[in-house]
Amino acid sequence: MNLAPQVETVELSESDLDSVTGAGVTAAGSGGLQLETPLVGLCADVAAVASAEGVGSAAAVHTTAA
Known part of the structure; x- marks a missing residue:
């Protein structure tokens, strides 16, 4: 059994x-x-x-306490 990944390139x-x-x-x-x-x-x-396709946004908050 050949488990090597198959890769194909395209221009x-x-x-x-x-x-x-x-x-x-x-x-x-x-x-x-x-x-x-x-x-x-x-x-x-x-x-x-x-962009011309739309708008996206993200926000994140992380807190730690001793």
Whole structure:
């Protein structure tokens, strides 16, 4: 039994890449905050992306206590 993974390569044209990437204008931004004290730790992250296809955002907060 041959358990080696099968890999196939394919050439993509510029128009193929445009259809995958959207070929539109994209803007993104992100930021984060990390605060640590002897009693508490706080980490917060935010991210946002806007393109011709739509808008996406994410936020996360993580805390630790001693």
